[in-house]
Each structure stands twice: as C-alpha cells, then as structure tokens.
Amino acid sequence: VCQIGRYFFFFQAEDGIRDFCLSRGLGDVYKRxxxxxxxxxxxxxxxxxxAKYRYRSGNQFSVGGLTVxxxxxxxxxxxxxxxxxxxxxxSHAPGLKVVIPRDCIQAKGLLLASIRDKNPVIFLEPKxxxxxxxxxxxxxxxxxxxxxxxxxxxxxxxxxxxxxxQIRVLKExxxxxxxxxxKCEIIDLQTIYPYDIETLxxxxxxxxxxxxxxxxxxxxxxxxxxxxxxxxxxxxxxxAPITRVCGYDTPFPLAHELVYLxxxxxxxxxxxxxxxx
Numbered sequence: 290v291c292q293i294g295r296y297f298f299f300f301q302a303e304d305g306i307r308d309f310c311l312s313r314g315l316g317d318v319y320k321r322x323x324x325x326x327x328x329x330x331x332x333x334x335x336x337x338x339x340a341k342y343r344y345r346s347g348n349q350f351s352v353g354g355l356t357v358x359x360x361x362x363x364x365x366x367x368x369x370x371x372x373x374x375x376x377x378x379x380s381h382a383p384g385l386k387v388v389i390p391r392d393c394i395q396a397k398g399l400l401l402a403s404i405r406d407k408n409p410v411i412f413l414e415p416k417x418x419x420x421x422x423x424x425x426x427x428x429x430x431x432x433x434x435x436x437x438x439x440x441x442x443x444x445x446x447x448x449x450x451x452x453x454x455q456i457r458v459l460k461e462x463x464x465x466x467x468x469x470x471x472k473c474e475i476i477d478l479q480t481i482y483p484y485d486i487e488t489l490x491x492x493x494x495x496x497x498x499x500x501x502x503x504x505x506x507x508x509x510x511x512x513x514x515x516x517x518x519x520x521x522x523x524x525x526x527x528x529a530p531i532t533r534v535c536g537y538d539t540p541f542p543l544a545h546e547l548v549y550l551x552x553x554x555x556x557x558x559x560x561x562x563x564x565x566x
Contacts, residue, residue, distance in 0.1 A: 501531065
C-alpha cells in the first residue's frame, strides 16, 4: 500500500481494500488500478457496510467521505471482462452515490465534490475518455454540484438523456438530426443516483419526446428507471413513447463490439421514429 496524503494506491485485492478503508473510516480516495469490471468482490462491503454506516448510526458516524474511483465501460477492445457498466448495481443501494463524468472539466469538479461529500461515492470514469479527452481544465479548486443534471445543448423537439461517453454519441446524433430540422435537447445526468428528476421533467414537458441512452444492457438499466419516472410525471405532455437506446442483454462481445454499442446511428434512427411517431 502506498499512501500520498490521503490518497491510497493499493495492490489488487478488491474486498481487502474496501475492508481497509471501511475499518479506518477513511475520508480518502481509493483508486482502482485495474477496472470497474473487477469491483464485484467488494460489492458486499460497499452495499452492506459503506452504504449503511450513516443510517444505522443515526448520522453519528460515516465512512468519512469514502470515494471509489473505477474505470468502466467500453474501450474499443475490452471484450466481456473489460467493458462492463456496473452503475445500475450500485444505483439500487440507498446510501451510495453514483457519479459519472463526461469529460475532463466535469471529472475534476465532480470528483472534488464527491470527495467532500459525507456519503460514500462510486465514481465511475469512462475508460474511452482516458486517451481521447482534452480540455482547458481550470487549475483552481472548484466543485460541480452533485445531484444536478446539466443541459448540455438546448432544443425544442426531443430530449436526449445520457451520461459519460454516451453524451458524445448523443451530440453526434443530434448533429445528424439537425440537418433534418430537428432540434435536440441533450442532458447529462452526471449523478446517476440520486439523479436530478426535476431537470429531466422540465425538459420533457417542453419537448414532449424523450430518448434515454447508455452502454449498459437495456433491461433493468438506468434508462428503465428514468423512463418510468418520466412517464409518471410527464404522461399528459408526451407526444410519443419514451425510447431507450442501450446495450443488448448479452455479455459484452469482443468481436462484435461495434454492433453492441448504441452508436449515433441507432440514436439517430430512434430520434426519427420518435419525432415522426
């Protein structure tokens, strides 16, 4: 174990690392040295211990703002063991927060906010952005609000909701749709759980149409929760059924990765079908 300030670099032993952090009540950042794909051995400690510390102690104790950084998602050659998206698993555990940045500026601001939050945070970083994300990141200290979605692009015809790498895909699909005269509003969730339902409802009531997109399998995914919540709150405003454009219900395929991923053409096709419903 190598310690730099309150930041720890560990050997690869997921469950042992979580035991170490939880037993010390650390206000530290744990950096996964491999992938979020291998976070599952520590699932019990995160869901049964970290997530419940504040609740079971009546808010007297916490895990000191434990933040777990973990690469996740498709990378272009990862196959079924190195391309997984585990956000839905952790989003079903009250007490945990799940955060996913879409780019460099968001990564810094959301990470600092996560570290300073009293609750344990699962901070998932898109692998695909590690080598192809560049931006003018402010050097000063700043935070971006957790629980607040960001309207990345305003539009009037349809709302596109996503997070992480998928925001780039939604932007590309929106450019194609714009050539057909369709103005898309794009929203980045940023915090997957608990998510900002108010911003989503406001947008869908304006556009009357909605597509939710993510890499993770479609069944029981984040998109299912958002679709259900928006249907309950925006039913009388909808001009078409809410559509999900997501990964398939199959292990992530190596040879057919491009077929599996919800690319801009799948999103563009869904935009056309939803607008012309």
